[in-house]
Amino acid sequence: MAVPVEQVIHMNGGVGETSYANNSSIPKKVIMRLKPILEEGINKMYGTNLPTCMKVADLGCSSGPNALLVVSNIIDIANETSLRLKVDPPTFQFFLNDLFGNDFNSIFKSLPEFYHTLKQDTTCLINATPGTFFGTLFPSNSIHFFHSSFSLHWLSQVPDLSSEEAKIGDDDKGNIYVTSINPPSYAKQFKEDFKLFLRSRSKELVPKGGMLLTFMGRFDTSENITVPGLIRMILNDMVSENLIEETRSKYFSVPNYFATADEVREMIKGEGSFSVERLESIKTSWDGSSLDDETSKKRFTDENERAEFITRNKRSVFEPLLKAHFGEGIMDEIFLRFKNKVIQFLPKLEYPILVVSLTKILASMATDTVLHMNGGIGETSYANNSLLQRKVMLKAKPIVKENITRVYRKILPDCLNVADLGCSSGPNTLMTASEIMGIIHAVSLSLRLKPPSFQIFLNDLPGNDFNTIFQSLPDFYGKLRQDQGDKFGPCFIVGVPGSFYGRLFPDNSIHFFHSSFSVHWLSQVPKGLASNGGTALNKGDIYITDTSPPAVRKAYCEQFQEDFKLFLKLRSVELVQGGGMVLTFRGRLEDEDPSTIFNLVGMVLHEMALEVSIVEEAKLDKFDIPYYGPTEKEVREMVEEEGSFSVERVEYSKLGWDAEMNESTTTPMKAKFVGQYMRAVTEPLLKKQFGDEIMEELFQRFTNQVGQLMQVKELVYNNLIVSLTKN
Known part of the structure; x- marks a missing residue:
């Protein structure tokens, strides 16, 4: 031996x-x-x-x-x-x-x-x-x-x-x-x-x-x-x-x-x-x-x-x-x-x-090209399937207003630098910029000050559809002039491709960070999801389930802790003293099972894996979603441990999977709505692992499953809205 x-x-x-x-x-x-x-x-x-x-x-x-x-x-x-x-x-x-x-x-x-x-x-x-x-x-x-x-x-x-x-x-x-x-x-x-x-x-x-x-x-x-x-x-x-x-x-x-x-x-x-x-x-x-x-x-x-x-x-x-x-x-x-x-x-x-x-x-270096929403303006694009995210942003608007107003009143910059992290593409991207400028314009008038100029940095991973954003800018600038008039400060919009788990801006250069529906995405699929021999510990599942081994839960939790603390540290370096940040992302209640809508996707994939000709079981065993929905307690602990920020607010915002559509809307229509926005969000990631040819079948089955679940239980997201100020 x-x-x-x-x-x-x-x-x-x-x-x-x-x-x-x-x-x-x-x-x-x-x-x-x-x-x-x-x-x-x-x-x-x-x-x-x-x-x-x-x-x-x-x-x-x-x-x-x-x-x-x-x-x-x-x-x-x-x-x-x-x-x-x-x-x-x-x-x-x-x-x-x-x-x-x-x-x-x-x-x-x-x-x-x-x-x-x-x-x-x-x-x-x-x-x-x-x-x-x-x-x-x-x-x-x-x-x-x-x-x-x-x-x-x-x-x-x-x-x-x-x-x-x-x-x-x-x-x-x-x-x-x-x-x-x-x-x-x-x-x-x-x-x-x-x-x-x-x-x-x-x-x-x-x-x-x-x-x-x-x-x-x-x-x-x-x-x-x-x-x-x-x-x-x-x-x-x-x-x-x-x-x-x-x-x-x-x-x-x-x-x-x-x-x-x-x-x-x-x-x-x-x-x-x-x-x-x-x-x-x-x-x-x-x-x-x-x-x-x-x-x-x-x-x-x-x-x-x-x-x-x-x-x-x-x-x-x-x-x-x-x-x-x-x-x-x-x-x-x-x-x-x-x-x-x-x-x-x-x-x-x-x-x-x-x-x-x-x-x-960071695994994000390997997944930067696939961790993005569906681009363009087609039927399955994120631009046409982001109503749910829009409603979440509207629920967070009062907290955004509170934070950025405090920042502006304290600093009174001639040029307000704002960064939207994980901006994606479509109408929601420029909605945040428009609302922030409207808030500051009103505050400036109340203080009898000339409104500042604005520099808005739109950040997302390199695979994001920046083309669609930029092509919409002429209409956006025209509407600004129409709504705000000539006295409104000039606005300069910049695209910043890159991971927010790395440096994006110079030291002390940003006044306010905004991020909606992004920080729940991890920098990588957690390590530790396979045994020393390479066997998948979460076999047959793509996220944490109630039957997942403790090692799987631990790996996801530790990855979030590592990522979130790094995110906070980097942003604190880039923010000016007294700068602010509002983050909105998927969370969960303390007594809530960590299972999510992704588990339903996993169930469908597992079902298709049993039909060998549709999904290869080996590919399913090697696939895990780089996502984690933390509790309020976890978020507060991470902010306190990292030490760069004071917590102004942490609130839950409850929203149904169907984005609270009209009660007269039929269950099949609601299920189709959920299926379409999930496809817009996850298709690039799933396509990379399982190929393009199964996407139609996968999301049709997923939509059917959502419809069946809607008839027996309430399907809701518990989103976290976190308002922070740099110490």
């Missing part, structure tokens, strides 16, 4: 001649050379998240000066970025991670001197996190940035070769290392390890958190001389000279794998949690001289001195591993021979360092 090696993989501790602390100049050169790429990653993450406490983990930190060099670089970068953005620098919390045998003592003893070098106003907290990074190390969504240098070429274990040619003898069972290197097995182990590493980091990173990884790779050609390869040659020589027992040598292997850039890129793509910002290869000599410029290049008097330098460096890394298997007595002999091998192969001793810069993907 494959055996974990985490108890003995560590560098030489202390500060002696063969310690890693005194033989880590090459990793230091790499860290400094890659500082611009580190700066790029930190700036992208910091500009998106703006944390008040930046949490960074250095994985495989080892000991010696390099462990704190990374810390120092990141602090410098973040402080410079804070200065540029004109925000207070964050508090820093660094987690230094390595395996259990790492020399953490040496790091801790150097901390007083390190803290003394920091600027007086820098708060930095340094902690140690012993454990393997091939597993979970931190709580979900808790780390902003991961760094790892010269660590990921180490495997979690020597691969299990028991099914291949080499077999473990009885006298060697229980040993940590098995057989000689077998590339297919090692490649398989690296693939398993690296995917687990990515999956673990994805869970621990905040949305759009970043990661910079550097590790040893290999060239695509077959000519790759490696340290484990030289060690194997030396061990074979010593066996032939009866200096080492053959069995002990035979069953020793170094748990390293040196991947190519193409292998790494393919695995990142396959795992799916990260976008690749950079994936580069730096050709490096074993002595590190290729990393220097001419003025700083280390000068060696001869090949012997160069080989001695390389040998000390490699001994500080590999000696604990060799000592655990062969004992301390032959270490000097092994590394004397290693030095001679280095001299023999010196011109060929090069390897590529792989540099990988990653950003955690």
Whole structure:
């Protein structure tokens, strides 16, 4: 069986001649050379998240000066970025991670001197996190940035070769290392390890958190001389000279794998949690001289001195591993021979360092093109099927008026900047803008002030039908002039494509945010809806039902909490001081089952899946709606926890599925109305998963089901209207 090696993989501790602390100049050169790429990653993450406490983990930190060099670089970068953005620098919390045998003592003893070098106003907290990074190390969504240098070429274990040619003898069972290197097995182990590493980091990173990884790779050609390869040659020589027992040598292997850039890129793509910002290869000599410029290049008097330098460096890394298997007595002999091998192969001793810069993907990045309403002005378009949303907006109008009036009276801007988030298309889009301008016009008259000019930002995902909005603007501007007259302030309307779970506007630039029927859409389908083996936990359903496992409810709740807090944080940065925000979205009462109208869609899909020719059951099991309807309590808790806003009001607005149509309207007509607006809202999402050809049948069946339900129960939405002011 494959055996974990985490108890003995560590560098030489202390500060002696063969310690890693005194033989880590090459990793230091790499860290400094890659500082611009580190700066790029930190700036992208910091500009998106703006944390008040930046949490960074250095994985495989080892000991010696390099462990704190990374810390120092990141602090410098973040402080410079804070200065540029004109925000207070964050508090820093660094987690230094390595395996259990790492020399953490040496790091801790150097901390007083390190803290003394920091600027007086820098708060930095340094902690140690012993454990393997091939597993979970931190709580979900808790780390902003991961760094790892010269660590990921180490495997979690020597691969299990028991099914291949080499077999473990009885006298060697229980040993940590098995057989000689077998590339297919090692490649398989690296693939398993690296995917687990990515999956673990994805869970621990905040949305759009970043990661910079550097590790040893290999060239695509077959000519790759490696340290484990030289060690194997030396061990074979010593066996032939009866200096080492053959069995002990035979069953020793170094748990390293040196991947190519193409292998790494393919695995990142396959795992799916990260976008690749950079994936580069730096050709490096074993002595590190290729990393220097001419003025700083280390000068060696001869090949012997160069080989001695390389040998000390490699001994500080590999000696604990060799000592655990062969004992301390032959270490000097092994590394004397290693030095001679280095001299023999010196011109060929090069390897590529792989540099990988990653950003955690929000699933919205993958669904931005499908999470939108039906465009155009056809029968199934959102423009022609948004009466229900219009009625919800009208119910929220008094609260919008109250909030924006307070904002305007307090700030009295010459130009009022308003953003409508999730504006969609159709008549409702410009209705909000028109009403806000009417409110402000009336307030200006009452205060005997000249009305401000207006800049209205209409935001939705890139797949939204902005064309329909823009084509309606001439009529909209004409009606404004007709209704308000020449004294009315000019209005400038701007389209802003992008997710509101990311930055959309400059700091302190918006006076008022409005959003209706949008924030219940999540940034992604929640993670955790499948078992470790990939089996769907919510099999046969597309949302939470009364039979859903607790893990499904928990995943949806946690995703909403993560998204909503991020949404609030981003908007608070973009709002001026005292700015306001009114959000209207689907919610639910405290004692209300989380099941929604989407469950009815799920029931229809499940029914169609039983008829194999209509819907593939496998496609249904892999489909979940990225939606969550919170309770008032959940919303209040999230606002309080995030801390940027004061709650002015949170109210429920009850509205029937049929938008309270006239009582004389027949049930079939009401059901058709519901079917049409649900199709306008969900068809792009459903079409992407199940194809265009089943849409007619799906929504016909859905409409029939709605009609049957209407005859036996009251079907209502409990919408939440949330009014907030920036603290």
